[in-house]
Every structure is written in structure tokens, then in C-alpha cells.
Amino acid sequence: MSERTTMDQITGVGGRLRDALLVPTLALITALLIGGLIIAVTDVDILRLWGDDPAEAFKQTLEAVGGAYKALFVGSLGSVNAISETLFAATPLILAGLAVAVGFQAGLFNIGAEGQMVIGGMTALFLGFTFDAPTIILLPITLLGAIVGGAFWAGIAGLLRAKTGAHEVITTIMLNFIALFLAQWLLKTSVFQQTGRSDPISKPVNEGAQLPRLFGDDYRVTVGLLIALAAAGFVQWLMYHTSIGFQYRTVGANPDAAKYAGMNVVWLTVAVMATSGALAGLAGANQILGLPPYEGTTAFSGGIGFDAIALALLGRSKPLGVVWAGLLFGALTAGGRQMQGVERIPIDLVEVIQALIIVFIAAPALVRSIWRIKTTDEGTGQITTGWSA
Amino acid sequence: MTTVDHALESAKVRATPEEKRSRILTGVYFALSVFVLFAFAFDEDADMDATFKLALPRDRFEPIDWVFEPRIMSIVVSIILATLGVVQLLRGFGRWDNVVLGGAMVLFVLAFLGWAAAGQSFSLVGMLTSMVVLSVPVTAGGLTGLMCERVAVINIGIEGQLLGSAFVGTIVGSTAGRWVGLLGAIAIGALLGAALAVLVIKYRVDQIIAGVAINIFALGLTSFMATRVLGPNPEFNEPERFGTIAIPVLEDIPVIGNMFFKNNIFLYGMLLLVVLIHIGLFHTRWGLRSRSVGEHPKAADTLGINVYRTRYRNVILGGMIAGFGGAALTLGSTGRFEENMTAGVGFIGLAAMIFGRWRPFGVLGAALVFGFARGLQQKLGILGTPIPSEFLSMAPYIVTIIVVAGLVGRARPPAADGQPYIKD
Numbered sequence: 001m002s003e004r005t006t007m008d009q010i011t012g013v014g015g016r017l018r019d020a021l022l023v024p025t026l027a028l029i030t031a032l033l034i035g036g037l038i039i040a041v042t043d044v045d046i047l048r049l050w051g052d053d054p055a056e057a058f059k060q061t062l063e064a065v066g067g068a069y070k071a072l073f074v075g076s077l078g079s080v081n082a083i084s085e086t087l088f089a090a091t092p093l094i095l096a097g098l099a100v101a102v103g104f105q106a107g108l109f110n111i112g113a114e115g116q117m118v119i120g121g122m123t124a125l126f127l128g129f130t131f132d133a134p135t136i137i138l139l140p141i142t143l144l145g146a147i148v149g150g151a152f153w154a155g156i157a158g159l160l161r162a163k164t165g166a167h168e169v170i171t172t173i174m175l176n177f178i179a180l181f182l183a184q185w186l187l188k189t190s191v192f193q194q195t196g197r198s199d200p201i202s203k204p205v206n207e208g209a210q211l212p213r214l215f216g217d218d219y220r221v222t223v224g225l226l227i228a229l230a231a232a233g234f235v236q237w238l239m240y241h242t243s244i245g246f247q248y249r250t251v252g253a254n255p256d257a258a259k260y261a262g263m264n265v266v267w268l269t270v271a272v273m274a275t276s277g278a279l280a281g282l283a284g285a286n287q288i289l290g291l292p293p294y295e296g297t298t299a300f301s302g303g304i305g306f307d308a309i310a311l312a313l314l315g316r317s318k319p320l321g322v323v324w325a326g327l328l329f330g331a332l333t334a335g336g337r338q339m340q341g342v343e344r345i346p347i348d349l350v351e352v353i354q355a356l357i358i359v360f361i362a363a364p365a366l367v368r369s370i371w372r373i374k375t376t377d378e379g380t381g382q383i384t385t386g387w388s389a
Numbered sequence: 390m391t392t393v394d395h396a397l398e399s400a401k402v403r404a405t406p407e408e409k410r411s412r413i414l415t416g417v418y419f420a421l422s423v424f425v426l427f428a429f430a431f432d433e434d435a436d437m438d439a440t441f442k443l444a445l446p447r448d449r450f451e452p453i454d455w456v457f458e459p460r461i462m463s464i465v466v467s468i469i470l471a472t473l474g475v476v477q478l479l480r481g482f483g484r485w486d487n488v489v490l491g492g493a494m495v496l497f498v499l500a501f502l503g504w505a506a507a508g509q510s511f512s513l514v515g516m517l518t519s520m521v522v523l524s525v526p527v528t529a530g531g532l533t534g535l536m537c538e539r540v541a542v543i544n545i546g547i548e549g550q551l552l553g554s555a556f557v558g559t560i561v562g563s564t565a566g567r568w569v570g571l572l573g574a575i576a577i578g579a580l581l582g583a584a585l586a587v588l589v590i591k592y593r594v595d596q597i598i599a600g601v602a603i604n605i606f607a608l609g610l611t612s613f614m615a616t617r618v619l620g621p622n623p624e625f626n627e628p629e630r631f632g633t634i635a636i637p638v639l640e641d642i643p644v645i646g647n648m649f650f651k652n653n654i655f656l657y658g659m660l661l662l663v664v665l666i667h668i669g670l671f672h673t674r675w676g677l678r679s680r681s682v683g684e685h686p687k688a689a690d691t692l693g694i695n696v697y698r699t700r701y702r703n704v705i706l707g708g709m710i711a712g713f714g715g716a717a718l719t720l721g722s723t724g725r726f727e728e729n730m731t732a733g734v735g736f737i738g739l740a741a742m743i744f745g746r747w748r749p750f751g752v753l754g755a756a757l758v759f760g761f762a763r764g765l766q767q768k769l770g771i772l773g774t775p776i777p778s779e780f781l782s783m784a785p786y787i788v789t790i791i792v793v794a795g796l797v798g799r800a801r802p803p804a805a806d807g808q809p810y811i812k813d
Contacts, residue, residue: 038610042617109597166794169545169597170743173736174786185779309601346616351609358602363592 024314026367027360028328031353036065038352039345068345075338076331084219085337090330091221091290092117094228095283096308097326098235099150099276101317103168105239106272107252112157112172113280114305115179116150120281121288122183123149125296126192128205128289138208143227143285150281151274153179158273162266168273176305184298192296202296211290224286228326231279232319238275239319248272280305303351307333310354313361329354411481414490418474421497422467429504430463437508445514449641454510459503466500491758498765505772514647516768521648521656524753524760525721526551526731528659529714530738531745531752532666536707537585538747539670540700541683541805545600546585548735549607550708554578554715556611559726560619562628567720570628574716575709581607582708586701593809604735612728619726630724631655655717660753662710667749679703683803686810696810711735733786740789747802755792759785 040061041047049057076086096113103110110116124146131138157175160166186192187200194203211222239245251258251268259265287300311329315321336350360367368374429435436458443453473493476482482489502511530547537544544550554574562570581603588599619626631653639650649656670676681689682699690696718734719726737759744758745751766781 038613042614044618044622111601160790160794164794166790170736170740170793171790173733174740174790177733177786178783181779181783185777306605310605313598346613348609348613348616351605352613353609355602355606355609358598358605359588359594362594362598362602363588365592 022373023364023367024361026371026373027314027357030360030367030370031356032069034356035349035353036069038349039065039068064343068339068343068349071339071342071345072332072335074335075342076335081219082334082338084215084221085334086327086331087221087225088219088290088330089333090326091224091228092283092286092304093307093311093329093333094323094326095231095286096280096304097311097315097322097329098228098231098319099279099283100308100312101315101319101322102235102239102248102279103272103276104312104317105252106248106268107255108158108161108269108272108276109169110154110157110172110273110276110280111169111309112154112175112305113276113283113308114301114303115172115176116153116277116280117284117287117301117305118176118179118183119153119284120146120150120277121284121300122186122296123281124209124285125202125205125288128209128294129203131209132206133208135208135210135212138206139211139289142205142209142289143282146281146285147278148281150277150279150284152277154273154277154280155270158270161273162269180298183296187296187298194295200298204294205289209289210294211286220291222286222290224290227282227286229323231282232323235279236319244271248275280308283308307351307354310358313358411477411486414486415474415478417490418470418477418493421493422470422474425463425470425497425500426467429500430460430467432459432504432507434507435460435463435504439503439506439508440510441502441506441513442510443514443644445512445518445647448643448647450643453643455513457503459500459507462503463500466496469496491754494758498761505769505774509772511772512768514644516764517644518647518651519767520757520760520764522652522722522760523763524756525655525659525717526714526734527738527741527756527759528663528753529710529717530735531741531756532659532662532738532749533582533707533711533714534739534742535666535745535747535749535752536703536710538742538803538806539679539683540703541686541803541808541810542586542589542700542704543596543600543807544585544704544707545597545739546581546603546607546735547600547711547738548731548733549600549604550578550581550711551715551718551735552604552611552729552731553581553607554712555718555730556614556715556726558712558716559628559719559724560614560625562716562720563625567629567631570720571631571713571716574720575712578708578710578712578715579705580708582705582711583701585708586704589809590697590700590704593811596807596809608729611726615726615728626725628720628724631721653721655713655721658713659717662713663749663753670749680803683805686805690810690812696812700810714738737785737789740792743802744792759788762788 043061043064046057046060046064049060075082077083096117099113099116100110124142127142127145128138131141133141153175154172157168157171160171161168184200187202192202194201211224213219214221214223214225237245239249247258247263247268248271250261250263251265251272255265258268283304284301287302287304288294288296307329311325312322314328315323315325332350332353333347336347339345339349340347438456439459439462441455441457443455444450470493473489477486477489502513505511530551533547533550534544554577557577558570558574560570561573565573585599585603588594588602589596633651633653634657636650640646642650649660670679678689678694678699681692682694682696686696689699715731718730738756741752741755741759744755745753762785766778766784769776769781770778
């Protein structure tokens with residue numbers, strides 16, 4: 001205790017910064033190490049080699065793991081294009097991560113970012129191919145549509161929670177499936193489906209609805225990144241500088257106290273979910289408006305809504321933390337694509353690494369005992385409540 | 390504001406949840422009655438006979454056909470539903486209300502199927518059989534959730550436990566035979582259960598976050614291995630399956646025999662588990678202790694029950710049940726593992742647990758309802774209804790939302806559910 005106090009006195013925020021970064025860093029390192037182990041033990045050819053020639057097998061194992069992580073690094077940070085790919089992948093992750101983070105801060109676990117992305121993206125898609133106008137007019141309209149669509153879909157779960165007590169974890173997961181089937185059906189209707197196609201592919205959005213690229217045609221990073229950063233700033237302002245944000249956080253910290261202080265818990269629950277869904281809707285719009293061929297398919301949300309959960313935890317549900325975590329996950333995704341393309345290591349490994357990061361962030365005592373360090377990190381603690389709340 | 394408005398206003402305030410629910414149920418019965426009349430009975434094709442097949446080819450009593458005119462069927466169903474609505478309005482059904490609601494749903498579906506099958510024949514027994522088969526993994530998920538929540542541990546990771554054990558069942562089953570595969574699946578279920586238990590009991594990680602981590606981990610790892618191991622080595626994805634074991638005599642009972650007595654060990658095992666857990670939970674020392682840990686861990690602790698050990702044991706046992714259910718998905722079904730093949734079954738199992746009010750037979754009943762919704766979706770495609778298949782695919786998920794939103798009455802979970810226990 002005294003040691004820590006001294007450190008704080010000397011370095012100002014130093015001690016706190018060390019605590020804030022130590023566990024996430026070690027969590028990432030541990031997760032990557034376990035990921036390497038998984039690569040090593042899943043190569044059937046090398047496993048067969050261990051019996052005949054252990055030395056050669058060991059060498060090949062090191063090469064496989066080393067090659068994979070080299071590709072992961074080169075694909076994420078190794079060139080200007082790689083950095084652009086990282087930022088490109090980070091954009092929807094930041095938006096969806098903010099969505100989950102807002103929910104966490106208000107004590108609601110929104111696992112439905114994926115479905116809200118689908119509904120938001122489909123709304124943006126519909127507006128984007130129906131109307132034709134210059135970017136300055138059409139893009140804001142499509143993005144607004146995505147916000148409304150996502151907010152509506154999440155609002156259903158909020159309303160069910162507030163009115164009937166149905167837990168948002170279950171309802172949002174079910175709404176994910178419903179959104180996916182709804183999109184599958186919509187994409188085959190004459191309104192959405194591209195003329196002359198029999199598979200579920202939509203018409204492309206008009207040029208005015210496409211997100212312009214930031215650094216010319218060679219790099220895929222778009223204005224979406226700026227929107228994501230602006231959204232992080234907005235969430236920071238909303239949660240910490242407005243009375244609405246104060247009410248959100250109070251409901252999260254203690255719903256009973258919020259109720260007795262005269263806050264409208266029913267309305268707040270719906271509003272929190274809607275805010276969260278709006279951000280997820282933007283993430284969905286980014287997946288359609290942000291990359292060629294600017295069409296809707298059945299899988300455009302690509303699991304980002306689930307990655308967002310790990311991301312929000314890693315970023316401690318704080319907007320700035322989510323931005324950093326989003327950049328990290330963006331790097332993992334961009335690098336993972338390279339790893340899959342060059343080294344033929346399936347990108348699903350990134351999911352495994354993310355799951356491990358969640359575990360280590362949520363249980364810092366695990367990290368402490370693995371690395372034999374001291375930290376005051378208490379982990380995420382209890383965020384959610386039981387079914388009957 | 391008039392006096393009438395005032396009266397309405399105060400009536401609204403005084404309405405208890407039961408009264409509210411009774412009013413909703415009345416509305417549901419009347420709405421269904423009117424819907425059946427207009428949508429099904431007045432349909433122009435409703436006078437063409439529909440045939441429900443009640444026996445499968447090669448059955449001893451094949452064929453048993455039930456031929457009827459959909460219009461008459463719809464009118465009868467409509468009248469019964471309206472009657473139920475009147476009775477519900479006047480006096481209600483008391484503790485039988487869920488059973489009556491279930492019966493009303495069955496009638497509605499019968500009228501619907503009659504309408505869809507007008508002028509055609511439809512294998513009713515085929516649909517009921519697939520309902521039972523599809524309910525097996527849902528029951529497993531529900532029983533897993535029940536084992537955990539009876540000791541106040543919420544298990545959101547059932548989906549991952551099912552997926553992980555389905556995968557291991559396939560890969561071990563392909564290399565070492567189906568029985569070893571089954572054991573491997575159960576072992577992985579236990580391992581994932583133990584992981585959840587350590588995280589939430591020892592490290593006091595938020596129970597829902599721990600479960601979500603298990604789900605993402607299992608989905609990521611199985612998809613990774615499916616591409617990296619099963620893809621280039623298809624011989625690891627061809628386990629010997631558990632075939633049908635018909636039970637003599639009982640298998641010849643029409644309809645029931647096909648549903649319950651001509652199946653594989655997974656259905657029989659699941660039915661046995663339902664009975665065993667029911668007896669264990671309500672008639673043994675283990676059950677009493679488990680329930681007390683779930684309701685009031687502090688009191689249980691004071692009486693000398695080891696809260697932590699009870700929780701570890703039940704969560705791991707629950708994981709083993711999920712392992713059995715996961716094996717059913719591969720070894721008891723297609724025999725092939727596919728990425729994300731559970732597709733929400735674990736979560737539907739959780740909903741079945743809530744629907745079934747944390748009781749084993751309730752879980753089984755709820756799982757049959759979900760199995761029915763899935764079976765319906767699979768078989769309706771054959772009849773060519775104008776309803777898009779995507780909407781039929783949504784049905785189980787919509788039913789789940791309705792269930793957890795409490796249309797079937799608010800159930801009370803174990804009192805300490807979801808809370809970590811910190812020993813003083």
C-alpha cells in the first residue's frame with residue numbers, strides 16, 4: 001500500500017497508469033501465447049512428425065507459430081497499407097464497442113449489437129439505393145436511418161426489459177437471429193434484390209451514400225473512421241458531461257437508488273438500449289457504405305457485434321479505452337486476414353484470442369498468478385444482474 | 390376527466406399482474422379464434438380434403454390416415470378457442486392456465502396445418518417425430534442451465550459447451566469409436582463446466598461475462614479447428630453414429646411408438662435424465678442441499694453445507710449433461726460437425742429452463758414446444774405455404790422472446806441466482 005502511495009506521489013498518475021495498462025498488456029501477451037500453442041497443436045502433419053523426428057517437428061512448430069505471428073504483425077503494422085487496413089477494420093469495431101460500452105455503464109448487457117448492426121445497415125442500404133443526392137445530403141440521411149434502425153431494434157429489448165423483466169441477454173440474442181432471417185428475406189424481395197440475381201444480394205447504394213475514402217483510392221480507410229472517433233467523443237460528452245449520462249450511469253450503479261431519486265427507470269432502460277443500438281446501427285451502416293461493392297449480403301455484419309463485447313471489456317467501457325481497444329482488435333483483424341491468406345491459419349484464431357482476453361481482463365487474479373505480479377486491479381466485478389431484476 | 394375515466398384509471402392501478410395476464414390471455418384466445426375463422430375457414434381451398442398420415446412407411450399398422458375437411462376443422466377449432474376465451478374472462482383456469490394455453494396453441498397449429506395441407510397429404514407423425522428429435526439438445530441445454538441455476542450460477546455458456554462437445558464427440562468418435570467419442574464429449578462438457586465454475590466461484594467473474602467468454606472461445610476454437618484440422622483431414626469428421634434402437638412392443642403403438650420408442654440412446658438418455666434429476670432435486674439430500682444453496686447460500690453455509698463445493702459439483706455435472714447433448718448433435722444426428730452448428734440451441738435451452746420454471750419436466754415440455762416450432766419449419770416447406778421460409782425460421786426465436794417476456798406467467802428463479810457467494 002505504502003509503496004503504491006509513494007509511486008503515485010512521485011509520478012503523479014504513474015502508478016495508476018501502470019495499473020491501468022499492466023493487466024490489459026499481460027492479458028494480451030498471455031492470450032497470444034496460448035494462441036501460439038493452439039497453432040502448434042493443431043497442425044496434424046507436424047503432430048505426426050513428433051514420433052519420427054522430434055527435432056524437426058520442434059523446428060517446424062516454431063516456424064509455423066513464428067510465421068503466423070509474423071504475418072499477424074506485417075498485416076497490421078508492417079506497411080502504410082497495413083496500417084490503413086488496421087484503421088479500416090477498427091472503424092466498425094470502435095462503433096460497436098461503444099455500443100456495448102454504453103450498455104455496460106448503465107448495467108445492461110447488450111449482446112445484440114450484431115442484430116442492431118443488421119437492422120441499421122439494412123435501413124442505410126434501403127435509403128442509399130432508393131434516393132439519389134450528393135454526398136453532403138444523402139450520406140447524413142442514410143446514417144440517420146442507420147441510427148434510427150439500430151435504436152429501434154435495441155429499443156425493443158429495452159422495452160421488454162423495462163416492462164416485463166425479460167432479460168436483455170436472452171432477448172437481444174434472439175433478436176440477432178430474427179434480424180438475420182429478416183435480412184435474408186428482405187434481400188430476396190424485389191425491393192432489395194439486385195435485378196438479374198437469384199441469390200440474396202442487394203442493389204448497390206448510390207454514390208452519394210458511399211463513405212468517401214480518406215487517403216485516396218489506394219487505401220481503404222474511409223470517413224467512417226472520423227465518424228467512429230466523433231462517436232467516441234460524443235459518448236464521452238454524453239456519459240460524463242450531461243444529466244442524461246449521469247442518469248444512465250446511476251441506473252447502472254444502483255437501479256433502486258435511481259428509482260428513489262425520482263428517475264424514470266423504464267424510460268431510462270429503453271433510452272440506454274436505444275443509444276447503444278444507435279451506435280451499433282452506425283457500425284452496420286459502415287459495413288455497407290464503407291467498402292465496395294457497396295451492396296448488402298446476408299453476412300455483412302461479420303460477427304463484429306460479438307467482437308464488440310470483448311472490446312468493451314478490454315476498454316473498461318470508457319470511450320477512450322474503447323478506441324484503443326478497437327485499434328488493437330482492428331490490428332488483430334487486419335493481421336488475421338494476412339495470416340489466413342499467407343500462412344493459411346484460419347482467422348477464427350483471432351476470436352479465440354479475444355475470448356481469452358475477456359477471461360483475463362475479467363479475472364485479473366488469473367493474470368496475477370500466472371505472471372506473479374502485484375496489481376490493485378479488481379477486474380470487471382459484477383456488471384449484470386440475474387433474470388428477475 | 391369524467392368519472393368513468395377515473396374509474397378506469399384506478400382500475401388500471403389496482404390490476405394485479407395475474408389480472409393483467411388473464412386479460413392478455415382472453416385477448417389471445419379471442420384473436421386466435423377470429424383469425425382461424427377468417428384466415429383458414431373462409432379460405433376458398435378449405436373444402437378440399439386434407440390427409441394427415443399417422444404412420445410411417447414400414448410401420449406395422451401402416452397406413453393410418455386421418456382425412457378431414459379443413460373448413461370444418463377450422464370452424465370447430467375457432468369455436469373451442471372462443472369458448473376458452475369466455476371461460477378465461479369469466480373465471481380463469483387457475484393453475485391449469487399454462488396447460489390450457491398450450492392446448493389452445495396445439496389446436497391453433499392443427500387448424501393451421503389443416504389449412505396448409507388442404508388438398509394434399511402431410512406426414513403428421515413425421516413432424517412429431519422430428520419434434521422429439523430436435524428437442525433433445527434443447528432439453529440438454531435446459532437441464533444444464535437448471536443444474537447450475539439451482540445452485541445460483543447462471544450459465545450463459547451452454548451454447549459453447551454444446552458446440553465444444555459436439556466437436557470433440559465427432560473427432561474422438563472418428564478416431565476411437567462412437568462410445569469413446571461420447572465419453573470425450575461428456576468430458577469436454579465437464580471441462581468447460583469446470584472452467585465456468587472456477588471463473589465464477591473462485592475468481593468471482595461476472596457470471597454472464599464468463600459464460601459469454603466460454604461461448605466465444607468455443608465458437609472460435611471449433612471453427613478454427615474445423616478449418617485447420619477437419620478440412621484437410623475429412624476422415625476425422627466421419628464418426629460412426631448411434632443408430633436407432635427400437636423398443637419391442639412399445640414401438641408398435643401408433644404415433645407414440647414412432648415419437649418415443651424408435652429412437653437412439655440420446656432420446657432415451659435424456660428422458661432418463663429428466664426423471665433422475667427430478668427425483669434427485671426434490672426427493673434426495675443432494676437436491677435439498679443444492680436448492681438451499683440456490684435460495685439462501687448463507688443459511689446453507691451456516692448449517693454446514695459447503696456452498697462452494699456444491700456449486701462446483703453441480704456446474705460440472707451440468708457441463709456433462711451439455712456434453713451429452715452436444716454429442717447428440719453430431720454422433721446422434723448427422724454425424725458431421727459444421728461450424729456454429731448449434732445456432733442458438735443453448736440459448737433456447739435457457740429459455741426452456743425459464744419456461745419450464747426451473748423444473749426438469751417443465752424443461753422437457755418447453756423443449757418439446759421449441760422442437761415443434763423447428764420441426765414445423767422443416768416440414769412446412771414440403772407443403773408449399775405462401776409464408777416465406779425465413780419467417781418460419783424465426784419462429785423458435787420469437788417463441789423464446791414471448792416466453793421470457795412472461796406471457797406464460799412470471800416464474801420465480803432461485804433467490805440467489807446470479808450472485809457470487811462470499812464466505813465471511
